[in-house]
Amino acid sequence: MVTLVLLVVVFVVLGVAALQSGEALFHVATVATLITVFIAIPTTVETLTRGRSLGKWACGLRAVRDDAGPVSFQHAFVRALVGFVEIYAFTGTPAFFSALLSAKGKRLGDHAAGTYVVRERVRLRLAPAALMPPHLQAWAQNADLATLPTGLALAIRQYLGRAATLDSRTRHDLGSRLAADVSAYVAPPPPPGTHPQDLLAAVMAARRERDMARLEREAAMRRRLVGER
Known part of the structure; x- marks a missing residue:
């Protein structure tokens, strides 16, 4: 929902500015809007937060490298680039089946970037300590x-x-x-x-x-x- 709202806002702002200059710039603004909303912003957010987008933050998730280390700009960029195709262009169908078949729930972007998503907010439930007979x-x-x-x-x-x-x-x-x-x-x-x-x-x-x-x-x-x- 946030992505769609952001897409409309950026498209309106860039579109209005481009229409005043000509049709060619309007097409350029359209491409710039898609790149900004679907690639630039997700890459920046995941890079700065070490693998946490707004949705991951809400669900207590984080993207990490295959060796469990924090993701870098390169990992976030690849995830966002492939994610545009598998999530938005194909309505999430490739991502769904990829995660379904992967032992770690990886979507195609995770396979390409060498990452996977882990759950951060897990309740620690320790067994009761043994009592001395x-x-x-x-x-x-x-x-x-x-x-x-x-x-x-x-x-x-x-x-x-x-x-x-x-x-x-x-x-x-x-x-x-x-x-x-x-x-x-x-x-x-x-x-x-x-x-x-x-x-x-x-x-x-x-x-x-x-x-x-x-x-x-x-x-x-x-x-x-x-x-x-």
Whole structure:
């Protein structure tokens, strides 16, 4: 809607000025209007805003390079140039089918420019933190817990977050495999008969408590050093 309104305004302004000078200048003004509205302005806006047009701003979107970096003038110009053909000249049909077939939702302009559109405003929903099982509190406080590999830690968090939705057999089998992997990073082993899910929850809760304590000590050290200066 903004583009159409802008097209009418620019066309009227340039057209009125050109009609006073002759028919040839009127045709030149028509071409200049199309270039200004459909190419120059979108290119300038996306370049200055690093990939955000008015529509993208309203929808919480941004155009980025294929390597997720900010777009440059060249990227914005190619997107606008190809976009005039696929969106306005062909009523968006090529753009629709291109985005439908692309894994990243790319239109033809994105393929030509090496860009794609990402969503910026995404609500961060973190799973509830694992609670320490009361009967493992004493063991976890005295246990030697090594740093878990990132992949294993993520797998445990996902398992604990989805445990309530799994059937009992799947929950036990998956928990047992994860507990066996965790046992290599825990000493001494938990009390006999400890349920795998309780062990995983205790390890994650203990790691979180120790990390928080370490961060608090580091913050206190920084405050003390700044205070001494």
